[in-house]
Each structure stands twice: as C-alpha cells, then as structure tokens.
Amino acid sequence: MTALLKLRSVWHFSLFNKQPYEEIRSYFGESVTLYFQFLGFYTAFLTLPMMLGFFQWFVAPDSVAFFCIINIIGAAIFLEVWQRKCTELAFIWGTISMASSLDDPRPNFIGVMGKDVVTERLQPQSPRWKTNVKMYCVSFPLVFLCMIGGFIVMLASFWIEDLLKSYPDLPWFIYYVPSSVYAAMIYVMNMFYRQLANFLTEWENHRTQSQFDRHRVTKLVPFEFVNNFMSLFYIAFIYQDMDMLKYQLATLLIILQFINNIQEAVLPVVIQYYKKKKADAIRESPPLLSECLLDVEELDPHDPQVIQAEEECRMEPYEDPYDDYLELFVQFGYVFLFSSISPMAAFWAVLNNIFEIWTDSFKLCYLHQRPMARRVKDTGAWQRAFQTLCTISIMTNCALFALSPALKSMAPAMSPVEWVLLFVGIEHLLLFIKQILHFAIPDKPDWVRIALAKIGYQSTKALKKQRLENRRLRKISEFLPNKESLKID
DSSP: OHHHHHHHHHHTTOOGGGSOHHHHHHHHOHHHHHHHHHHHHHHHHHHHHHHHHHHHHHTOTTOHHHHHHHHHHHHHHHHHHHHHHHHHHHHHHTOTTOOGGGOOOOTTOOOEEEEOTTTOSEEEEOOHHHHHHHIIIIIHHHHHHHHHHHHHHHHHHHHHHHHHHTOTTSOGGGGGHHHHHHHHHHHHHHHHHHHHHHHHHHHHTOSSHHHHHHHHHHHHHHHHHHHHHHHHHHIIIIIOOHHHHHHHHHHHHHHHHHHHHIIIIIHHHHHHHHHHHHHHHHHHSOOTTTTTOOSOOOOOTTOHHHHHHHHHHHSBOOOOTHHHHHHHHHHHHHHHTTTTTOTTHHHHHHHHHHHHHHHHHHIIIIIBOOOOOOOOSSOTHHHHHHHHHHHHHHHHHHHHHHHOHHHHTTOTTSOHHHHHHHHHHHHHHHHHHHHHHHHHSOSSOHHHHHHHHHHHHHHHHHHHHHHHHHHHHHHHHHHSOOGGGGOOO
C-alpha cells in the first residue's frame, strides 16, 4: 500500500516522458509500463504534426501537400524509433531474450497433460489443428459478418442524413444528429465486438499469452478499421465531398475520444459508488444466519485493513492495456489516414492524450484492482498494426491529392491518366522511402548490440572453460587406480 500511495503522489500530473516509469514497473509490471512508455512517446511525437498543422493552418494554407508528406514520413520514423526504444527497454528490463515459443501455457488453456518436447515438463497439450479449424471455419466468417454489419450501419447513417437534407425547413441542429448518433453507434459496436473478439479468441484455445494476444488483435483490427474509418473512405472516394469529410472526421475524433474518457474515468466511479451503496445496505440489514453462527468473531468494520479490503473487492479487474492500445490505434488512423484534409487532428489528439495519461493513471491507482504483473519485450502485434495503418495512410493521402481540384489546377496540361500515374508514382516513392527507413534505422541501438555481443562472448567463454574443466577431470579419473584393485585379500 505504501508503494501505491507513493506512486499516486508523483504520477497524476506527469506529462509525456516525465512519468515515473520505474515506480510503475515495480508496482504494475512491464506490460503496463510499456503502454505508458508508448503513450508518452507517441504524445511527444504528436507535438510535431500539431505544430506543423498550426503553421499550415494559419501561415501557409496552400502548402497542405508538403506538410502532409512530412507527417507521413514522420509517422514512419516514429514507428521505427519506437521499435528501437522497445529494444532498449527490453534490455534494461531483462526481457530481450524472451521467446514466445517457450512461454508457459495460459491458465485458461485447455488440454491433456503430456510431456512437452522442448522443456520435457508435464504441461497441457492440445492439437493445433483444432484451433485452426475454429479460427478458419467459425471465427473468421463471424468477423467478416460483423464487418458487413458495420458497413450497413454506415450506409444507413448516410441514407438518413440525405433524407433529412430533403426537408430544408427543419431546425439546423437536426441535420447534425445522424453524424453524432453514428459516432455513438460506432462506440457501441466497438464495445460489442471487443467482447466477441475476446470470446472467440478464448474459445479457440491458444496455448500461450503471446499467441492469444496476436490472434485477438488480428480479429479486432479489421473490424475496427471498417467501423471507424470506412465512413471516411466512403465520403472521400464515393461522395468526393471534402467539406463533409472534414466535418465527419472532426465529429468522430472528438466525440469518440470524449466518450472513451467518460467511460474510463467517470463510469467506474459511478459503478463503484453503487457497489458501495449496495454493500452498505447489506451490512445494515439483519443477518439471516445470525442464529446459526456460534463463537464466530466478527471483523471490526472500522478497521483500516477491513475497509481497504472491501474497497479493493468493489474495484473492477484490469486485465491488460489491450483496450488502451486499441484507442491509440484508432486515434492514429484519424490523425494520419486523412492528414491532408484535417491538419489540426493532431492538436485534438495531443489534448486527448494529455488527459488520457491522467485518466489511465487514475483508473489504475484508484478504480481497478492491481493487475498481475506480466513481462513483455515489445508491443507485439500492435507494432505491426500501426505499421499497416501507416502504409495505408500513404495510399490514402496520395489518392486524396489526386482528387484535389486545387492541385489539379496547377497542372492543367496533364491528362487524367497522366495525373493519376503521377500520384501513383509519388505513392510508390513514399512507400520506397518508408522501406528505406525500415532498413536504415536498426531495431537495436549500438550500445545494446555491443552489450549483447559481450554477453554472448562471455557465455561462450564460460562454456568453453567448463568443457575444458570437465575434460581435465575425466582424464584425471582415467589415471586413478580402480577401487577393486586396491582391495586387500
């Protein structure tokens, strides 16, 4: 409890990379600490596109393409540098040599006990083909159906909005209702699908936690992409209405972030209040078994330890930072997928993340039970999800440039085919630059690489020394007289 009180006192007003990471790691473990490292690192990076957005908005409004390209390249650099940062942290924390194939089975893994071929220990075993059948025959079709459902809800929202526009005499705020309701529907569908993804991944019976996390992310990312971004793609490339796209993007970004913060910081407080109220009512009611209990010592309800235990029992469990990564993934898409349309999206993201640091620390320290510490070496499947989103951002923004009338007016002599080919070439060039950055920025810093090489050299040297010592002892044992020959008849 003393460690938690100390952590509370120094954490809530920390911004960006000034958070007490070592104290967080000693209390919550590496998994939670890595999330807050990522949140601080990502928020600090967002200040660059935020300042560029301010400059472009107020000083150089005609230079959208230039600043958009800088944003995209900056996002690619950020992801590569973050992977490098993960390696540094993993080395410092001693998790860099973790191998997912050697992980212990999850507590919820169901199987028949048998000897593991690698560790030769008794562990639950289950054929991999059963998991694959569940994934390909049940889970993936359900994911596809949910994606279609999200697309249908999007079309219904646009249909209602077009229907309302046919009645010009309605109050002005009525026309904004469909977009606001659709943003709330996105949140509701996200909550439902997250529960479904957790259920399906658990039902598939993956052996290790890393496999479970990877397949859960694989299910969730496609649906979240359709549910959160498909309406923006539809407006951009079907309607080709850039003003409507700006409004829809701002509505989704602001409303969804507001709902998420309310759900994280306010809703648990309300739930905890009603749980306490219910517990107090039960305590004040006459006990039903009072006549049957003899010589049972009652706990003092005013004892600080009893009060603390009751408060912790009423708290909601905190499994892992999975949902928190998902929020940042969606936000990353809103900021970079359409950065050529809304340069100020990074500003709203920075404001949200500053508040997010406070709300996430608050919910961990006050509203949730202490999670089981879990050792990790990187963000795993989330790194690949962010990389994929960055690649799609390059394609999306180049396509938006090709549709821009302002840019088209700068080259009136070009035919439509030449114009499209120009931006296809720019897109391929940016993808090539992204790939160059991937190889130019090594995942391991020099000092980590040198330290690992030294550790490997010392291990090899110690192993050789041990082998030489064993060989010397065997030779000595060969020259020793046999015990049988020393016996006296």
